[in-house]
């Protein structure tokens with residue numbers, strides 16, 4: 001770290017539990033963020049400002065006027081622009097120290113696998129189950145930690161699946177693919193703006209702790225947030241030994 005970086009990250013360096021080594025680890029780490037919508041906006045802003053050294057942003061959509069109510073990484077001027085490029089421009093303006101790679105594409109399973117392999121951590125900020133499950137399969141196969149978030153209407157959830165651990169549950173252990181008869185997406189449903197900010201920021205918090213090696217992580221727990229009642233609920237997670245993705249009934253990818 002040079003003197004300017006020591007100033008930029010001084011409030012991390014002043015934390016006894018964080019310090020210079022943790023900041024160095026953050027600067028040399030690579031986060032993959034799938035989705036630059038509401039969750040991704042909040043997560044990306046904090047990953048970049050905190051000094052995650054390399055951030056890959058993958059999103060195939062363009063900024064729409066209806067996004068701006070909650071997708072705070074995008075600006076009014078960005079309407080019509082690809083979300084990945086719009087987010088990258090905002091992050092570069094906040095922190096020119098870091099490397100930002102915008103990918104203007106909707107990545108399918110094979111592409112996700114390649115992207116996940118190159119990253120140290122993965123943040124699922126997507127808005128559909130097909131991507132969530134494909135991303136989970138890639139993280140299980142590559143044994144990469146997955147920080148999963150979701151938010152719709154006034155309900156949010158966040159979980160960490162640390163696939164580096166043998167006893168770690170995966171996303172599929174919790175949400176089987178067959179069980180999802182109807183998908184509720186932000187694209188067509190209402191969503192309370194600060195909710196996705198809270199969940200996305202929580203995802204950044206967990207990712208930064210994992211990358212920096214600071215504190216205890218959320219691994220093994222699911223946090224559910226009811227924004228209307230301002231209540232958090234915590235659910236313990238355990239691995240499903242018969243899970244088709246990570247368990248005995250594992251299907252070869």
Ligand SMILES: [Zn+2]
Nearest residue numbers: 170173243246
């Ligand atoms: Zn599983």
